[in-house]
Amino acid sequence: MxxxxxxxxxxxxxxxxxxxxxxxxxxxxxxxxxxxxxxxxxxxxxxxxxxxxxxxxxxxxxxxxxxxxxxxxxxxxxxxxxxxxxxxxxxxxxxxxxxxxxxxxxxxxxxxxxxxxxxxxxxxxxxxxxxxxxxxxxxxxxxxYFADDAVVLIQGMLRQWLSHDILPDIVALYKISKLIDARALNIEELTFLFFAFESCDYEDAITFGDLDIEEFSFDFLIPTIVAHTNSKFPIKKPKDLNFDSRIYFLGGGTSTVTTQETDHLTWHYLNLIENNRMIDIIMVRKNKQINVLISTGTIISFKRYKYSAPKFNFSIKNLQKDNDIENNMI
Structure with missing residues (x-):
């Protein structure tokens, strides 16, 4: 780490x-x-x-x-x-x-x-x-000598994912959300936790699962993630993303895309965080290591960015969720 x-x-x-x-x-x-x-x-x-x-x-x-x-x-x-x-x-x-x-x-x-x-x-x-x-x-x-117990636990989860592609389940994430001080985590650990939460079947688990947990989120990590900004906004799309998720963002929805081949994974997250500001995250896992790019910017600067989009039979501005993409793509 x-x-x-x-x-x-x-x-x-x-x-x-x-x-x-x-x-x-x-x-x-x-x-x-x-x-x-x-x-x-x-x-x-x-x-x-x-x-x-x-x-x-x-x-x-x-x-x-x-x-x-x-x-x-x-x-x-x-x-x-x-x-x-x-x-x-x-x-x-x-x-x-x-x-x-x-x-x-x-x-x-x-x-x-x-x-x-x-x-x-x-x-x-x-x-x-x-x-x-x-x-x-x-x-x-x-x-x-210096990491607290919660940080050590998260680092173990991260190593498990890097080595064996095993993410923590929703119960583990719920317990971590009650323990962790986001300021104690580095950029890789913060992004990994946020990715793990975004990747779990949260809504189904809360709605249909027989779990003794209350509703929770990892949005409290976002201010600390933003503090680790290390790239210009918006981030240039990595070559291994087979399409650019940013063309699906509507300035109020959430766009997430994950592509994976063997040990090589790329995750892209884009969302509105406050007023007209947006957060743009790209995480790449390769050879049991992760690299993270984080940027923030305004919707105005985002709309000026040029994207090459596939053909759709709907208006992009009405798109709200990723599952709508699958239902409407030609």
Whole structure:
């Protein structure tokens, strides 16, 4: 899945979870022989690790690293670092790393810079900003430490659909609608949920199904989807759509078209959202990944767009629903 730095909220985890997070990311970056020194008396490091440098010209060599993890809400003071560097000198390491969700205070940064001149090992600082960038390389770690339960559930549904073409049923969608905060979802997750709802037999299930659920919709997702606008309006029709659904839109109805061949699916959604504004969405699933284009614009700009339409024996302006298309096409 795709995450941004805003998805990583260090305040959601405590100091011990932060140390575990640092351990996990070191492992991801090919450090080995890791030792997480939990409890008191860590002797200058929370984690000790080895890193083997593979050089194609000379013999490979292994270096000793000390990693100090600091989960702070403000700048890290000098006294939290000075003794750690002394231990690194005594233990003859090659590298010392300060990993933190915050940052060294100005005084601490200056202290480290001065100490570096006399030390025979390199001091590295990974502050909160850089740590987020490192974490984004590994979405599974972002999910493990920062995603809430509802987001994890939706991500599982999305993976199930991408891998096995199985969409959540109406009961699952109903429960999700009561749990989710749309702001916690990215553009792919938002569009997937909206597509899943639009693809289910909602009206039949509510009217004829023996289900203990009340009427619901996913319209509450639309403002957040609109916030992810990433294309000009209207979106240019993908080549794999065998016709352009926008010619069926009447400025008040809804137009949805789905085409699918094996693992390749294209979904197009067009609707009026407020006043004379419209939303235009195209989602493409291919090779177990999805790409989403979202745009918004006015009915006036929509009507100026040129479309090539098949022949009909009815007036397009009177068309209201997709099933009318099937009944009226020549």
């Amino acid at each position: 795709t995450f941004t730095e805003s998805d990583i909220k260090f305040e959601k985890i405590n100091w011990k979870q932060f140390e575990e997070l640092c351990y996990d990311i070191l492992h991801k970056y090919q450090f080995h022989s890791l030792s997480w020194r939990q409890g008191g008396g860590d002797k200058g490091r929370d984690i000790e690790a080895l890193f083997t440098v593979i050089n194609p010209i000379i013999t490979s060599y292994t270096e000793k690293w000390f990693i100090e993890c600091k989960h702070y809400s403000k700048g890290i003071p000098i006294e939290q670092i000075s003794g750690k560097l002394d231990w690194a000198v005594a233990e003859k390491v090659q590298h010392f790393v300060l990993m933190t969700n915050s940052y060294p205070s100005i005084a601490t940064a200056e202290y480290i810079e001065k100490r570096q001149r006399e030390l025979n090992f390199k001091v590295h600082i990974i502050d909160g900003k850089l740590l987020k960038q490192k974490l984004l390389v590994f979405p599974d770690l972002v999910v493990k």
